[in-house]
Amino acid sequence: MTVESPSATATALAHGRLIPVTVHFDDLDALGMLHNARYPLLVERAWTELWQEHGVRFDGDWASAGDACNVVKELLISYEAPVTRPGTYAVDLWLDRLGTTGLTYGFRLCSADGSTTYxxxxxVLVRLDAQTLRPAPWSEDFRAAGRALLRSER
Known part of the structure; x- marks a missing residue:
């Protein structure tokens, strides 16, 4: 079996960016469904991959983390249908809002082709200054990459 890297198969959609993710057998709960706590984890992994394509990454040093120094302010999720087997799925990602120090992104865990929503x-994320842990502005490079993901600009 050939497994392509997620970035090699990422797809641009009219409503976001589709990033492949893998559900493993041990992600399933005792009922054979994807555990509710795994959904945000898959979304986090997809966002991490997307931002790493733009040079945003955390390598263990908060002082040099730049835009990767951010925290979650709010997470809302609605479970639409159960994922009942391991395999390749996707996360559809977009930005709803890009502020000076914060942003709101939307996501959808879906089938690999984007046709079924789970x-x-x-x-909501807030960018922090690594020294003060107070809100800090996103860099211009980050904002430029983010503008391409804004739903309102599609």
Missing amino acids: ATGTR
Whole structure:
């Protein structure tokens, strides 16, 4: 079996960016469904991959983390249908809002081709200054990459 890297198969959609993710057998709960706590984890992994394509990454040093120094302020998720087997799925990602120090992104955990939705949600992030842990502005490079993901500009 050939497994392509997620970035090699990422797809641009009219409503977001589709990033492949893998559900493993041990992600399933005792009922054979994807555990509710795994949905946000899959979304986090997809966002991490997307931002790493733009040079945003955390390598263990908060002082040099730049835009990767951020925290979650809010997470909302709605479970639409159960994921009942391991395999390749996707996370559809977009930005609903890009502020000076915060952003709101939307997501959808879906089938690999994007045709079936399993969960939808939003997450609010706040960029922090690593020294003060107070809100800090996103860099211009980050904002430029983010503008391309804004739903309103599609």
